[in-house]
Amino acid sequence: MVKKKEMAVLLVAAITLGMMSGCGSKTGAGSAEGDTVTINLYQNKSEIADPLQKVADAYTKEHPNVKINVESIQGNDYNTNLKAKLMGNNAVDIFALGDNITNMMDYVEDLSAEPWVKNAVDGSIDDVTVDGKVYGLPVSVEGYGLVYNKEIFKDAGIDASTLTSYDAIDKAFADLQEQIDSGKLKDKYPQLEAVEDYAAKETWIPGLHTLNVPLSCEYKSATELRNSDELGLKYADSLKALLDLETKYTPSRNDLSKLNAVDYSTEIGGGLAIERIAVVQQGNWIGPELKGIDEKTANKMGMLPIPTKGVKEDCISVGISIHWCVNKQSDEKVKVAAKDFLNWLFQSDEGKQLVVNELGFVPAFKNYEGIEISDPLSQEVKRYIDAGKTTSWVMGGFPSGFEPKAAADFQGYFSGEYSFDDMISHLKADFKELKKS
Template identity: 55%
Template sequence: MKKKVVGCILTAMMITGMFTGCGNSESQSGDGTNTGSGDQVVVDIFQNKNEISDALQAAIEQYESENPGVTIHLETVGGSDYASSLKAKMLGNDPVEIFTLGGPDDIASYKEYLEPLTGEEWVSHVTAGGCDNVTVDGQVYGMPIAVEGYGLIYNKKIFEAAGIDASTLTSYDAMDKAFADLQSQIDAGTLADQFPVLEAVEEYAAKESWIVGLHTNNVALSQEFGSAAKAFESQTVNYTYGDALKDLIDLETRYTSSRDDLSLLNSVDYATQVGGGLAIERVAVIQQGNWISPEISNVSEDLLQDLGILPIPLKGVVEDSIAVGVSNYWCVNSKSSEAEKTAAKAFLNWLYQSDEGKNIVINELSLIPAFDNYDGIEISDPLSAEVMRYMNAGKTIPWVFSGQPSGWDSNVAANVQAYLAGSMTWEQVIAQNKSDWEAMRQQ
C-alpha cells in the first residue's frame, strides 16, 4: 500500500527543522571516529528485535570502546508496537539515526527520511535478491539485518520418546497423523515421567498479529504473489489458497491445550508460546523461526541443541518447505547531520563486515547473514543451521508480507481471532480480509 504513513505532518515538521542531529563534529574518519573538534557524535538506534537486544548492546559497547568519539544509544520496541513507536519518533523531538524497516510498503512510507546506501562497500556482497525489497530506482535504502526462516519448531527428544520419526513429516497428512498420535500419548500420560509438564503438542500465539497476520497468512499469500514486490503492486488479494490456509490454522490449533475452546488462544502471546511453552517443555511444537534461539538458550542451552524445524505445510500446494526471507533492514535517517550519518554507516559496516563484527553476527546475535563474504565462519546456532539446511535443499517459500498494506496484518489477525472464537465463519474471514486489503490500498 502506497500510504502516506508519515504524511504531511512529518513534512511540515521537517520544514520547521525538527530533524536536527544529536551531536556535531567538524570532521570524522571513515570508521566513525571523530578527527576534528573532539565533539562526541551520538548515534541513536531504534529497532524491533527483542531477541538480539542484549547481544547488540554488548556489540555497541565493544564498538564504543574502540571508537571513543562515538556514543551509541540503543532502544528496542518489539512486536506490533514498533511501527507506531517509530512513527512517534519521527513525529516528535527524538529522531533516530538508525532504524529498521520491513520492505516495500515501509520504504515507500518513509522514503524522504532514507539515506541512500548504494555506495557502501557491503552492497556488492549482498546475496542475490537480498536488497530487492529496499531498492527503488536503482538506489539501495536498507542493509539486510539477516536471513531468517520459520516453520514448526519441534522438540526432538519428545518426538523420539513418542516413537515418531520427524524426518518423515514432510506432508500435511503425515504431520496431522503424527500430532494426533503424540497428543494421545500425552493425554494417556505415557510421556509424563520424562516430560512432567508436557500438556499438548502445540501452542499457537493467536494474540500476536504478526504471528497470525504476517507469518501464518504469508504461507498462503506467498503462493499467490511470489514476491513482496508483486504483493505491493497489487490492488487486490484473491486468497487463491484460502482453504489451504484454513487447514493450516486448524492443524496448528487442534492439538493445543485450548482445543476444546479455541477462543482461549486469543490470549496466548509470544512469551507464553516460547518462554512459557516450548522452552519449559509444556508443548512440543510452535510456529516460530530461528530468531527464538537466544531466548531458548537463556532458559536451557541443552534444549536449544534438541530443537529442529518441521515444514509449515500448505495442504495440496507446498507441504515440505519453510518460509525464508530477509527479516528487516537497517536504514539511516537522511535528516541526521553528516557526522551522524557517517558514524551510523561506519557502525553498520563494522558490525557486518569487520572480522570481529562478523563473529558477533554469527555467534552472539545468532543471525544468518545475507552476505557472501563470511567464508570460514561456521553457523553455531542449531535453528539457523536448520534454516540453512532447507535453503540448501531448495525447500523454501518466500516472505511476501512486507508488500501487504501497512496495518493489514492486524485486521487479518482480528478476523482469525473471531474465527477461533466462533463469531465469524472462515468464509467471512476471507471476505473481510479481501475487503480490508482493497480499502487500505485506496488510502
C-alpha cells in the first residue's frame, strides 16, 4: 500500500487548491445507455440517506435506463452486514468501505482508470491504493469536534470565539450548566436540560472518534499506527480529561452508566435538534440530518475544538471517513453504470453542486472551483483547515475488530465495572491481541 502522506498536505490540497484550481469535468467510463440496469448502493451514513436518494433520483432522471436503490445502515453492524451480503451474493454494486482494504480485495473493482482519480487530493486515496492500483473513491473530507448551538451560547453570554483551550471550554460549560439548572434560560429554551450528551452506545463514538483524539497527537498517520504492534496511549491523562469534559455536563452526570443507553438518534434528533442539549461530539456529517429536522436550528450550529489537554487544545480532527467502492463481482454492465454514476456525482457540474449543497460534503477533489460550501458545519471544518488547526484521523490504523472491543472498554468504565486505568489496560490488551490474529 502506498504510504499515507501527512494530513496537512491533504487539507491544503482539499480546500486551498480544491476551491481555487482545476478544470471543468464531465462524466466518464460510459453510461451504459440502452441497457436497463439496477445499481444497489449500500452505505453506512444513515444521516445522508434522504439526500443521497435525491441525488440518485437526479442521476436516473438523466439516465432513465438506470435505477439506483440506496440502502443505508447506521454504525455498528455495517461491516458485518456488508460482508454477509457480499459473501451471500446479495446484490451490492457500490458500497462504503468500512474496513481495511486488504480484507476486501475479492470484492473491490480496480478504479485506477476513472476520470476522478487524477483530481483526488493528495493523501485521499492512499488507504485504498494497493500495488499502485486505486480501489475506492474518497467521499468527502470530514471533521469533528464539539458541535454547539451558537445561539444558546450567545444568550448565555458566552463568547465562543474565546473557547480555544480545555480550561476555557470547561469553564464555559460549567457556566452554561449553572444557568440551565437555575432556570435562567428556560423561557427561551424550555426543553434545555444539560449542556451536552454523549452517545456511548454507538461504538464508533467512543471506540473510534474519542480515542482518536489523543492518539492523533501521538501517531503521525494511520499507517504509523497500523505498523505498531502495541497501542501507546502516551496521552492517557488527556483522554481522561476529555471524557470528564464530555460527560460531567450531561443529563447522566450523576450516573454515567446511563450513557451506555444513549444512541445517535437520542443525541441528535432527540437532543441537539430540539435544543434539549447544546453540545455533542460530532462532525459536519450531521448537517443534512439536522437540516431535515429543523433547518433553522441546523443553521445555528458551530464547532468548538476537541482538546487534548496539555498537548493540542485548539484543534478539530479531520480526515477521509469513507471511500465508495464498486463490487468487482457485479455484472459488467452494472459496473459500467456504477462507475459512470460516481463520475457524474463527483465530477459533473450538476453533481458537484449536489455533493456540496445537498449532501453537505467538503469535497476531496481539487476541481471544485467556484463552488461555495453552504452547510454551516462544513464551513466550520473549512475554517479550521484554513487556520491549520487540525489533527489527523489515525483510527484507520486500528486492527480489524478493534472498534467494538474498544467501545466495550469505554462502556465498562462508564458503568463502573472497572477504573480508568483498567480501561487503558483493556484497550492496550485488545489492540495487541487483534494485531496477533
